[in-house]
Amino acid sequence: MNKQSGTTTDKAPQKITRNVSVAVIGAGTAGQNSFRQASKIKDDVVIINEGFWTTTCVAVGCMPSKLLIAAADRAHDANHSGDFGVHATVKIDGKQVMQRVRDERSHFASYIKKQVDSWPDHKKIDGRAHINEQGLIEVNDELIAAEQIIVATGSSPFIPDGWVDKLGDTMLTSDSVFELTDLPKSMAVVGAGAIGLELAQAFTRLGVEVTLLNRVKQVAGLKDNDINQKAIECLSHELTMHLGSKITDVGQKVNKDTQTAFIEYEDSAGESRQWQGDCVLVATGRRNNIKQLGVEHLGVELDDKNRPKNLSKKTGQIGDSDIYIVGDANAHIPLLHVASDEGYSAGNMVCENTEDAYIRPPATPFSIVFCSPQIVNVGMSLPEIQEDPELEFVIGSVSFDNQGRSRVMGVNCGLLHIYGCKKTDRILGASMVGPDAEYIGHILATAITNDLSIKDMLDTPFYHPTILEGLRTALRDVQDKMEIPYQSQDAQEDNF
Numbered sequence: 001m002n003k004q005s006g007t008t009t010d011k012a013p014q015k016i017t018r019n020v021s022v023a024v025i026g027a028g029t030a031g032q033n034s035f036r037q038a039s040k041i042k043d044d045v046v047i048i049n050e051g052f053w054t055t056t057c058v059a060v061g062c063m064p065s066k067l068l069i070a071a072a073d074r075a076h077d078a079n080h081s082g083d084f085g086v087h088a089t090v091k092i093d094g095k096q097v098m099q100r101v102r103d104e105r106s107h108f109a110s111y112i113k114k115q116v117d118s119w120p121d122h123k124k125i126d127g128r129a130h131i132n133e134q135g136l137i138e139v140n141d142e143l144i145a146a147e148q149i150i151v152a153t154g155s156s157p158f159i160p161d162g163w164v165d166k167l168g169d170t171m172l173t174s175d176s177v178f179e180l181t182d183l184p185k186s187m188a189v190v191g192a193g194a195i196g197l198e199l200a201q202a203f204t205r206l207g208v209e210v211t212l213l214n215r216v217k218q219v220a221g222l223k224d225n226d227i228n229q230k231a232i233e234c235l236s237h238e239l240t241m242h243l244g245s246k247i248t249d250v251g252q253k254v255n256k257d258t259q260t261a262f263i264e265y266e267d268s269a270g271e272s273r274q275w276q277g278d279c280v281l282v283a284t285g286r287r288n289n290i291k292q293l294g295v296e297h298l299g300v301e302l303d304d305k306n307r308p309k310n311l312s313k314k315t316g317q318i319g320d321s322d323i324y325i326v327g328d329a330n331a332h333i334p335l336l337h338v339a340s341d342e343g344y345s346a347g348n349m350v351c352e353n354t355e356d357a358y359i360r361p362p363a364t365p366f367s368i369v370f371c372s373p374q375i376v377n378v379g380m381s382l383p384e385i386q387e388d389p390e391l392e393f394v395i396g397s398v399s400f401d402n403q404g405r406s407r408v409m410g411v412n413c414g415l416l417h418i419y420g421c422k423k424t425d426r427i428l429g430a431s432m433v434g435p436d437a438e439y440i441g442h443i444l445a446t447a448i449t450n451d452l453s454i455k456d457m458l459d460t461p462f463y464h465p466t467i468l469e470g471l472r473t474a475l476r477d478v479q480d481k482m483e484i485p486y487q488s489q490d491a492q493e494d495n496f
Contacts (some may be wrong), residue, residue, distance in 0.1 A: 023146035030327025030343035031152030037347025050128040054112045064178040067101040072205035094183030131294035148322040148350040155286040155328035166251045170261035172281045186277030192219045194369045196283035217243040223381045224431040231433040234413040244268030288331045307331045366445045376441035379429030392422040396478030400434040405465045411435040420478035425453040436467040
């Protein structure tokens, strides 16, 4: 998943300079996996990339954000240790915080760079690719004819029209925020999706005065209203959020050597308000880098959101063509593990008889937001289940507000919903905000992937006292609401 937008060159070469079996455009997670798999079978494979040769995850995504969150969590724990009778004085060194983020990011990137450096130089092309009207790849001074093309051009932050000029240097995105050399005093975060929530909370815990704005009264894209409301309640304990706000203008005020950003907006009650501060972090989502690449010259059609039509969600193949669009470029599920699987499958498809190629099965839908408490969605969403007239379902629930171990640890705010199928005794999906959600989510994803029944889940051990006992409570609630309740041995509830 890497930056790769692509535009035509001023002087397009006239003669084909190279013929290859496979050309991979983009060297992020999906592209690198595709290249590695294709190179195991074909010798004449090239990979073309503009920008960094690591991945979005390492450079501007998963890893630097988690490094920032790690520092923020240390500060938060120390600042709130007084509740446990442990009193501490915290001094946050913003320059050191941001330096560690970049240093550790470089450490992770070095492993990917080492792998890329091991690839033959003649198979790597550093430049901006464009597909011309003949379906040939123009890059630098080359014109490449490829029998099969894998597009893995990744995504970039979406920025509303005009904001770059209006906000100038006071605007940050998830691609630039980790280049800060020190922590700002104040910040507005626009967007309450995964990126916005994680960074807004992290900077708040590091002493930055943060205001989070979102156009709808929803966080993390949660589709279960009860979970969404609980998430808002839990996060509001430390985050200043203006949900349901409509931004009417943004800009900056310059006073001698200082710049101040401002946002004018209408709050959820329709009242006009203004925010002012050091910078604005625009976290309004990401868009795939495909529109300017020229994929239409390969017969690829895009919808009104630049998503490729006729896309195989298993392999990224477009119809029965020799074109594959994988990872963030296809805007299907923009998550690293999905991009990795898609790249692997496409790399196999282009090199083998398609009937014999090993295709990784689609992963159970699974997402995590690493705010605190964490937010997790697994399997089918509640609206998807409700829209299927064939499904008879129940919702098992557990609150973590008084769950034993959660209260012991002082992290007792949360709610888990498990959607169970009455006919099959299987888990359809789940949504959760709460402590240890990343682990509970993995357990539920494993159960769905391996077709485990509610009975199977309840027959497994749940150690006491753990936060994971809350999962057992929710599973019991599912079972109690089924047509044939599971008669289990009486057991002490996990709250005490």
